[in-house]
Amino acid sequence: MASIEIANAVKSYGAVDVLHGIDLDIQDGEFIVLVGPSGCGKSTLLRMIAGLEDITSGDISIGGTIVNELQPKDRDIAMVFQSYALYPHMSVAENMSYALTLRKTAKEKITDAITNVADILGLSALLERRPKALSGGQRQRVAMGRAIVRKPQAFLFDEPLSNLDARLREQMRSEIRKLHRRLGATSVYVTHDQIEAMTMADRIVAMHDGIIQQVGTPIEIYDRPANIFVASFIGSPAMTFLEGTYEIAANGNAGVRIADGALIPVLPAQGATANQAVTLGARPEHIGIVGDDKGGIPARVDLIEPMGLSTLVHVSLAGNPVKIFTLDRPDFAADSIIHITFDMEKIHVFDTKTQLRLPPQSEPHTAKTA
């Protein structure tokens, strides 16, 4: 096991910069999830840690040693690929033992390790099969097994679950977490699925366009997103955004005035000035539906989406789509007018120009920003 330090790592392909100075310290034994939209450079960063991609500038260290010039084989890391990359001409057992064989590990030790790992992953009956005779989920397990058997310094995962169906993905998600708890190995896990990020990570690294937007625990990222990108990327159903201007009354109460003139009260925000262009961000569960005489803001119902446990109500507010999460079973007719309120303790104010979150004055300066 080892820590991984990435210091000002840059990657360019010719004139194109793909990663712009990445700084990231990964603790020994930590499970880090790199998340971001397609093309933001997650795989590139992971492959730089693995040694499959040259580092244009900056340093990457594993266990305190700078590995910039080391070949992948000398970095003592294991990687699980999205395509699984099993050796098609080898049996499951041979696939899993290949790395150990290359290291000239004693036969009995290899057999022990394989039996043990096959037990953990439920592969014992399949050891003699070739990969082509396995289902997708089984292949995925073999790929995991191949990584685990080696007991490497760190595990790297590049979207290992994205080829599985939803149910299997859910199951593997918790299995990988359990494995991590059991092995305690430093892990870097790439995904563009924010649910995987939320459920699996010790810390999430949210990336966009080759820049780290925010690093934090899942709850930090969810409750205190550093900017509009992170706020919109994390959370499903996604956060609603309303543009408006910041207003502050003589008594110190603050609010955001949106396009149709309605004023949505907010906590006074750090560094916000009167009439500043701001964007209000509200998660579906922080918007409520109130009786017509309770002072809510009128909105027009677009669509009701029952999801079993909960219901998602889509409304338009001053021309903006707004999603509302409720555990009730509302049955509003389409186009009817309902009244909604925002939970001022929970909603966010972002500077429209810089896209950064303006935290409430009551919040200590903790949220890390890029």
Add this chain to the structure above:
Amino acid sequence: MNLSGNSPTQKAIYWGSHYLMIAAFVVFALFPLYWLLKVSVTPNDILYTEGVRMWPSRTTWENYTFVLTQSNFPHYFMNSVIVAGTTAIVTTMVAAVTGYSFSRFAFRGKVIIVALMLITQMFPLVMLIAPIFKILAPLGLTDSLTGLIIVYTAFNVPFATFLMQSFFDGIPKDLEEAAMIDGNTRFQAFRRIILPLTLPGVAATLGFVFTAAWSELLFALMLVSSDAASTFPVGLLSFVSKFSVDFGQMMAAGVLALIPACAFFLLIQRYLVQGLTAGAVKG
């Protein structure tokens, strides 16, 4: 879509015509070979007198005995085995390495090298005989098997490279990356993981180059003058004398010349069939 129809008669007609077409093609392709065989076992005295018949009234092995014992043929034959075999092996080795680098690496000048290799394939060979002769003569490489091997290798490498490249392209890059992470250098990953998976491609390339070199006539005729270094296509011409063509012996030699090619393809066909289907359907 169900092309074969539903009723039994429709099915019978569909499959009947299906096999009929295959049979027609096989007959068309193999008929010259059949004729070769037929003439080779026809005694000389009835070759012209019997007219066109599907099978002679008498057959004989005497053409074969003559070719094997009285002519220089076994010698030409050995020369051809050496030349075609060496060319096939050397070309395939070079093509495997270059094809791999074309498939996997982006490097400066790649486009230029590919273009040059394509251009070499566009010249009619006849144009190149004189310059090649001029180059080889001072080096003492005319009239030698080594010279032929060098020329054949040079001419076959470009196409063989593109062939090998397409096979490497069909193998996911992740595989050698996994192998590198598992503890190989890139070259070890290539040799231990990628090459074994490309065996069908290697077999196809070997077969292609071997047959090309085996039946090559132009350079063999122009660059070699002595009997000692003649290959079998040149040898075949020795059955054409000023006054007559000894068809029986020529055909017998031809049948014998088919044997190594057939043996070679028999040897590699297991990989070849795999290779052709693997190339057709990705996965």
